[in-house]
Amino acid sequence: MHRLWSKTDCGEVFSSGWNAIDCGAVELCRDTHTMTKKALTQLKQATRRANDAITFRQALS
Incomplete structure (x- = not known):
C-alpha cells in the first residue's frame, strides 16, 4: 500500500531530481x-x- 503524498513531498521529489510525471502520478x-x-x-x-x-x-x- 502506498502512502499518500502531500505537495511538500512532491517538492522533495523534484529537488531530488525526479520529473513531473512522477509527481503527477502521485497527485493522481x-x-x-x-x-x-x-x-x-x-x-x-x-x-x-x-x-x-x-x-x-x-x-x-
Missing part, C-alpha cells in the same frame, strides 16, 4: 480513487525512486 493517486494501469506503474516507480533518494540522504547525514 491522491486526488482520485481510480487510476490507470500506466499511472499506477508510474506511482510505483516514483515511490521506489523517492525512497531511494531518502535513503541516500539519510546515509549522507
Whole structure:
C-alpha cells in the first residue's frame, strides 16, 4: 500500500531530481480513487525512486 503524498513531498521529489510525471502520478493517486494501469506503474516507480533518494540522504547525514 502506498502512502499518500502531500505537495511538500512532491517538492522533495523534484529537488531530488525526479520529473513531473512522477509527481503527477502521485497527485493522481491522491486526488482520485481510480487510476490507470500506466499511472499506477508510474506511482510505483516514483515511490521506489523517492525512497531511494531518502535513503541516500539519510546515509549522507
